[in-house]
Amino acid sequence: MKEDLGSLEEGSIDRRRLGEVLLCYDIGSLLHGVFLAKKELAGGRLRVARALSAFIEASNARVAASGGVKNDHVNPSGVAKDGFGNVPFARDEFTADRLDCHINLDLAQIRGYGLGTGAESLLILLALHRVRKLLDGDLRLRTACDLEPVSLEAIRATRPEGFVLPSLAELTQALPSFIRKCADKMNHTTVKFEGAIVKAKQVTDEAAGDAHQAEPEDGESGS
Numbered sequence: 001m002k003e004d005l006g007s008l009e010e011g012s013i014d015r016r017r018l019g020e021v022l023l024c025y026d027i028g029s030l031l032h033g034v035f036l037a038k039k040e041l042a043g044g045r046l047r048v049a050r051a052l053s054a055f056i057e058a059s060n061a062r063v064a065a066s067g068g069v070k071n072d073h074v075n076p077s078g079v080a081k082d083g084f085g086n087v088p089f090a091r092d093e094f095t096a097d098r099l100d101c102h103i104n105l106d107l108a109q110i111r112g113y114g115l116g117t118g119a120e121s122l123l124i125l126l127a128l129h130r131v132r133k134l135l136d137g138d139l140r141l142r143t144a145c146d147l148e149p150v151s152l153e154a155i156r157a158t159r160p161e162g163f164v165l166p167s168l169a170e171l172t173q174a175l176p177s178f179i180r181k182c183a184d185k186m187n188h189t190t191v192k193f194e195g196a197i198v199k200a201k202q203v204t205d206e207a208a209g210d211a212h213q214a215e216p217e218d219g220e221s222g223s
Contacts, residue, residue, distance in 0.1 A: 001021065001025065001036075001039055001041065002041060004024070005017070005018070005021055005041055005046065006020045008041075008046065009040045009042055009043075013045060013046065015041065015112065015113065015114070016114040016115075018046060018048070018111065019048075019113035019114065019115055020115065020185070022034060022048065023113075023115055023119060023178040023185055023186060024181075024185060024186055024187045025187055026121070027046065027122070027126070027186060028186065029121060030048065030051065030113060031050070031052045031083070031122055031126060031127055031130075032050055032051075032052060032053050033047075033048055033049050033050040033051070034046075034048050035047040035048075036094060048100075049109070050128065051105065051106045051110055051127070052103075052104070052105050052106075052127045052131075053103075053104050053122070054101060054102060054104070054131075054134075055101075055102055056099055056100070056101050056102075056141075057099070057100050057102060058094070058096035058098070058099055059064075059096055059097055059098040059099075060096055060097040060098070061094055061095070061096040062094070062095060062096070063092050063093070063094060064092075064093045064094060064095045065090070065091075065092060065093075066090075066091050066092075066093050067088065067089055067090040067091050068088070068089060068091070069086055069088045069089070069095065070087045071085065071086055071087075072084055072086055072087075088184075094142065099147065101118055101135075101149075102217075105127050105128075106185070107112070107123070107124070110123050110124060115185075118178070118181045118182050119182050119185060120184050121178055122178040122179065125171065125174060125175060125178055126175070127174060128165065128166065128171055129168070129171040129172065131165065132165060132166070132167070132168045132171055133168060135149055135155065136152070136168050137150070143184050176218045191216065
């Protein structure tokens with residue numbers, strides 16, 4: 001990458017050149033953003049903001065107090081500070097009247113890469129595929145936070161108004177042909193591992209054996 005980005009070492013960043021190199025190595029970084037914080041690469045100045053972003057907003061959120069007991073089936077009367085015993089605990093969770101997921105895809109930024117209509121279409125298609133995959137999948141954001149859309153028909157676009165998000169099957173079917181159109185712009189390297197697969201225990205045993213052989217015999221001095 002240092003060789004490919006050599007022209008960006010000094011002066012203002014050529015966004016188009018940066019976009020071409022990122023497309024070559026990792027097309028996802030053009031959607032989710034990247035920060036190449038290495039001084040060897042243009043002094044650590046190479047970054048791209050997220051083109052695809054999202055957040056979930058809660059309306060009329062309030063605390064839902066809960067709690068429970070950590071049961072110790074081995075030593076119920078043990079000392080709590082030592083990690084034993086039945087220990088009651090309190091926990092604050094949250095509920096809300098409404099949850100809205102807002103998703104933003106910056107089309108102007110994607111077009112600003114200057115990669116051509118083929119790459120632009122592929123990036124937009126990949127973004128829509130990830131959005132649909134998120135909404136159709138398991139929205140388990142964290143422990144005890146499992147969400148699902150009230151209705152998949154309730155998904156609507158503000159801009160462009162009236163846009164209908166295609167189904168996951170439609171997006172998945174369309175992706176391969178768009179990838180093939182941009183294949184010459186992306187680096188695809190296949191490697192084959194031909195070394196011996198060694199178990200961790202075997203490596204440890206061999207290391208211990210080497211250490212034993214290296215020990216000096218009686219009467220010898222070690223260095």
